[in-house]
Amino acid sequence: MSSNCSVTRLQLDSVSQAECPSVHLLPCEIEHDGPAEVSQFFTATIKDRKHEKTVSFRGRGLKGQEVSCPQGCTGLVLREVNKSGSDQEDRTVKVSSVFHKVTYWNLETSPNSDDGIVMAMAWPDLAEAIHGPVDD
Amino acid sequence: MDLGEFEADNSVSCRLASAIPDVCKTEDCCLGIDEAGRGPVLGPMVYGICFCPVAKKEALKDLKVADSKTLTEAQREDLFRKLDEAKSFVGWALQILSPNTISTSMLQRYLNTYCTRHTHTHTHTHTHTQKETQRANNRTHTQMILTVLLFHRSKYNLNALSHDAAIGLVQFALDSGVQLKEVFVDTVGPAEKYQEKLSQRFPGVEVTVRPKADSLFPIVSAASICAKVARDHSVKDWNFPEDLGEVDADYGSGYPSDPKTKAWLLKELDPVFGYPQFVRFSWSTTQTLLDSRAVTVHWDDDEEDGEKAAARQNNTSMLSYFKTSAQQGNTHQTHRFFTERRLQSLATL
Amino acid sequence: MTTKKKRTPHSPNDRWVVVAADSAVETPKKDDSDPTFIRLRNPSTDAASLYLLGSGDVQLYEVKAFNEDFHSWFIGQTVQRDGRLLYVTPMDPLYLLLPYLIKAGEEGKFQPVDQVVMDEDFPACTRLLSCIRSQASLHHVAEEKEVGSQKFQRYSQERTMEWLKKKAERTVKTLRKSNISVGEGVKSTTYVRVKQESETQEEDYLRYAHGLISEYISEDLSKALLKHLQLPELSSPKEVEPPSKKRKLTDKPLEAGEDYTKFNRSDFSRKPPKKMSAAQKTLAKVDKTGMKSMSAFFSPKGKAEKK
Numbered sequence: 001m002s003s004n005c006s007v008t009r010l011q012l013d014s015v016s017q018a019e020c021p022s023v024h025l026l027p028c029e030i031e032h033d034g035p036a037e038v039s040q041f042f043t044a045t046i047k048d049r050k051h052e053k054t055v056s057f058r059g060r061g062l063k064g065q066e067v068s069c070p071q072g073c074t075g076l077v078l079r080e081v082n083k084s085g086s087d088q089e090d091r092t093v094k095v096s097s098v099f100h101k102v103t104y105w106n107l108e109t110s111p112n113s114d115d116g117i118v119m120a121m122a123w124p125d126l127a128e129a130i131h132g133p134v135d136d
Numbered sequence: 137m138d139l140g141e142f143e144a145d146n147s148v149s150c151r152l153a154s155a156i157p158d159v160c161k162t163e164d165c166c167l168g169i170d171e172a173g174r175g176p177v178l179g180p181m182v183y184g185i186c187f188c189p190v191a192k193k194e195a196l197k198d199l200k201v202a203d204s205k206t207l208t209e210a211q212r213e214d215l216f217r218k219l220d221e222a223k224s225f226v227g228w229a230l231q232i233l234s235p236n237t238i239s240t241s242m243l244q245r246y247l248n249t250y251c252t253r254h255t256h257t258h259t260h261t262h263t264h265t266q267k268e269t270q271r272a273n274n275r276t277h278t279q280m281i282l283t284v285l286l287f288h289r290s291k292y293n294l295n296a297l298s299h300d301a302a303i304g305l306v307q308f309a310l311d312s313g314v315q316l317k318e319v320f321v322d323t324v325g326p327a328e329k330y331q332e333k334l335s336q337r338f339p340g341v342e343v344t345v346r347p348k349a350d351s352l353f354p355i356v357s358a359a360s361i362c363a364k365v366a367r368d369h370s371v372k373d374w375n376f377p378e379d380l381g382e383v384d385a386d387y388g389s390g391y392p393s394d395p396k397t398k399a400w401l402l403k404e405l406d407p408v409f410g411y412p413q414f415v416r417f418s419w420s421t422t423q424t425l426l427d428s429r430a431v432t433v434h435w436d437d438d439e440e441d442g443e444k445a446a447a448r449q450n451n452t453s454m455l456s457y458f459k460t461s462a463q464q465g466n467t468h469q470t471h472r473f474f475t476e477r478r479l480q481s482l483a484t485l
Numbered sequence: 486m487t488t489k490k491k492r493t494p495h496s497p498n499d500r501w502v503v504v505a506a507d508s509a510v511e512t513p514k515k516d517d518s519d520p521t522f523i524r525l526r527n528p529s530t531d532a533a534s535l536y537l538l539g540s541g542d543v544q545l546y547e548v549k550a551f552n553e554d555f556h557s558w559f560i561g562q563t564v565q566r567d568g569r570l571l572y573v574t575p576m577d578p579l580y581l582l583l584p585y586l587i588k589a590g591e592e593g594k595f596q597p598v599d600q601v602v603m604d605e606d607f608p609a610c611t612r613l614l615s616c617i618r619s620q621a622s623l624h625h626v627a628e629e630k631e632v633g634s635q636k637f638q639r640y641s642q643e644r645t646m647e648w649l650k651k652k653a654e655r656t657v658k659t660l661r662k663s664n665i666s667v668g669e670g671v672k673s674t675t676y677v678r679v680k681q682e683s684e685t686q687e688e689d690y691l692r693y694a695h696g697l698i699s700e701y702i703s704e705d706l707s708k709a710l711l712k713h714l715q716l717p718e719l720s721s722p723k724e725v726e727p728p729s730k731k732r733k734l735t736d737k738p739l740e741a742g743e744d745y746t747k748f749n750r751s752d753f754s755r756k757p758p759k760k761m762s763a764a765q766k767t768l769a770k771v772d773k774t775g776m777k778s779m780s781a782f783f784s785p786k787g788k789a790e791k792k
Contacts, residue, residue, distance in 0.1 A: 005608055008523075010510075011519055015512070023560055023561075026558070027436070028556070029555045029557050030433050031492070033564065035563055036563060038562050056236055058426070058433055059416075060435065070504070083499050093485070093501075122664070123551075125659060126660070126665075131574070131577040132577075133620065468529050478553050480552055481548075482571070484524070484535060485548075
């Protein structure tokens with residue numbers, strides 16, 4: 001249980017240098033971590049249709065919409081700095097990006113209120129109810 | 137030929153049409169259907185219809201239309217100009233199936249038509265939270281149907297796509313007031329079945345489906361010229377919606393067997409996105425290249441992954457859940473608020 | 486033409502997409518330390534869970550992951566394979582302290598709280614004390630005595646129950662305002678129950694709130710709270726009952742004869758499916774009356790014990 005001793009520091013002063021990229025959640029697992037020509041191939045081909053956005057990825061039709069971070073919340077991308085191999089050592093993460101909305105995409109299905117991420121965005125509000133201070 | 141409307145958004149299908157000659161609304165007409173760009177791995181597939189009064193068949197012959205494949209590009213352009221000049225008695229219409237439409241339709245795992253046929257509006261609710269109930273109902277229904285679907289995997293194939301385009305164009309002519317009596321169709325597939333399908337769909341119209349109809353019937357030749365000219369124009373001046381800067385336009389004929397096309401596909405492959413929408417992802421040529429040279433992408437309806445997912449979705453998830461709990465030495469069961477939202481605690485970052 | 490490659494294992498992450506409460510990332514006051522992710526004992530599972538301590542150890546945050554299979558991110562001009570979305574939301578540190586207080590309370594004497602909150606496995610738990618101090622909330626769960634300048638505490642079940650009741654009531658309020666379905670997971674045409682609607686609603690809300698709070702307390706405490714909230718305990722050992730089971734219990738006529746519920750109640754009623762595909766979603770509208778559930782095909786075993 002020694003790893004319970006190690007902590008991960010969130011370097012807050014990194015926020016000022018954070019980028020504000022566009023953030024998309026895709027309905028597929030892409031076995032890749034790293035650069036991609038997202039704006040050239042993807043963002044440039046997004047169409048804003050009546051009640052949804054459409055695009056395609058690898059020949060599959062995607063339908064999506066934007067969801068905002070709940071009020072009082074901010075979207076962050078955290079990135080580990082000086083990654084060490086050991087789980088015993090303290091680690092450090094920095095805020096590499098900040099975002100306020102996410103565009104999520106369904107495979108061939110129109111976005112709706114049943115979509116996972118839309119439902120999950122209800123969590124911070126409910127967490128406040130469960131964890132906020134009660135009156136004496 | 138003005139393809140502006142298609143070029144404005146070449147990710148979707150588009151119908152282009154000439155004005156309908158007045159004489160076609162009063163006299164019995166014949167109509168020919170042909171396609172262009174079925175085989176290539178690049179660019180749109182174009183369906184064309186051409187129609188004129190039955191009495192004007194000879195006049196059409198005098199234009200010396202012939203099967204577009206036997207003509208040079210210049211000859212086709214010339215003949216299309218002549219057809220356009222004959223607009224007092226010849227009309228045409230095109231359905232341009234964008235490569236993106238072809239890809240996304242053919243790669244859909246389940247037939248939409250199959251789905252909608254079974255759609256049933258569920259109106260029963262006796263609760264304050266109707267939406268939620270409906271939601272819950274939908275969930276339950278989903279798994280029921282999945283059972284059925286697992287044994288009905290099917291794709292929207294090219295033939296179905298072609299037939300739908302052809303039927304759409306004939307319907308368009310009828311809706312525009314063209315007095316259709318005869319329809320001639322060129323086909324690469326089995327002619328008899330297709331003829332039966334079209335005859336049933338359009339009672340009162342005499343349908344002739346024939347291989348090589350484009351060389352047998354001038355009205356089909358005319359349609360083939362319209363389709364081929366549109367296909368050539370759109371491929372030559374393909375307006376890449378991607379932000380790719382200068383794209384090498386030396387992609388050859390677009391047929392997978394063309395060395396120029398092959399070389400272009402090898403050169404243009406992007407490891408993450410694969411290709412621009414100009415390329416048909418549903419072609420095995422494309423899939424083979426992606427499988428060997430691009431990053432692997434998994435979809436939840438991939439055959440293998442999908443079945444695993446279905447199993448997991450059903451019972452395995454419960455089992456594995458209990459396993460984790462047991463390992464932790466207690467019987468805590470996560471509340472459905474969290475399981476429904478796929479929210480879970482983390483042990484490490 | 487379908488890619489049939491197996492999924493390769495994930496390599497360890499070095500990037501995370503997070504939705505965090507603004508307070509967690511507000512620039513710290515001078516001299517305050519940065520926030521830190523720490524591992525603490527989860528009071529409901531007794532296992533390690535990840536939390537965040539805000540700068541200056543003033544506020545505790547919980548970390549949860551929204552995790553749907555087959556998802557990845559585009560972040561700017563990059564791909565991130567791991568499609569999870571982490572939530573960092575404020576957490577009441579009392580939930581984490583309770584197990585320690587309860588354990589010490591068994592001795593029945595007043596003790597300084599910093600002598601009570603110690604854990605070999607989770608040394609960071611002492612940092613919770615500074616959260617508690619800044620929030621001055623210990624009196625919700627403990628009686629306090631002051632001798633000289635020193636404070637002594639003793640766990641109070643009575644106070645804790647009142648505190649948890651207020652928590653539940655708070656949660657009910659938020660649930661009412663939200664779109665969240667607290668009632669029966671599935672209503673089907675074959676199972677129309679006529680109940681006093683308002684009564685059902687009130688109890689459903691409270692039970693749901695109880696279930697949520699039970700995520701943060703021990704099973705014993707959860708049971709005690711159920712009593713305190715005057716919610717009847719359900720016969721199953723599970724905290725949250727599948728709705729159809731509840732119906733079965735309350736509706737005598739159905740108990741006789743065949744167990745029809747097996748066709749209507751499925752694991753999905755509590756455990757929603759993972760991401761539905763397009764066709765699945767479209768098909769979701771289909772009337773399934775009379776159709777056998779998918780689980781009937783896939784689970785010859787395991788079902789039996791649930792009947």
